[in-house]
Amino acid sequence: MGVVVFGKSIKHNFSVKVGLAKTIFGIGYDTAERLMAKVKIYPQCKMNQLTEPQIMDLNREISQLLVEGHLKQKINNDIKLKKDIGSIAGMRHYYGFPVRGQRTCTNASTARRLNKVNRYRL
Template structure:
């Protein structure tokens, strides 16, 4: 199983599809990588030679921001928004939708499962 940027890419898929398992690499970037490295994008990832894997790794290190570096940049941007207390930062802090999605529906896609809030007591039974 080839390993790039600390991630095992699947061997049973075409190389261009396997590269999309890296954070920050989409279909277009994966095809560009294959062309620049001289790798057949349709060939299975298990058919890659050590030399081809090394060329892909070198290209990723040199020309692209992926995996750990990209995750750190995204985290820094979110923490910056939280620190300056702008609208988006407040939404991140509260765990609410950031980009204008509605919150009045039953959808829990962004909000996740219901979180209990400390300090709120339920209505007592008055029998």
């Protein structure tokens, strides 16, 4: 059983804070707490204890934030901009190397995996 918030199904026995932070891209624990304070959801509330108006309020508040696809698009655009203006960071992204001065002789596996011009597929 899941509770659908912002088009995403969150497991019913998750606490609201953890459920939001784990499920919605762009929301961490701090943002989740802030959202809960705004909507007046109590800190230890579980997903299945949310009422219908509270879910609607949460949806409304989340829709005002930069999350999910829009955020991913923004990150892609930012990387693309760096590459287009010919910055070193952009080139490093293009080659799939670490951007912030890390070594490349060994390691750098995370950079090889993540650093691309199109970081997120949309």
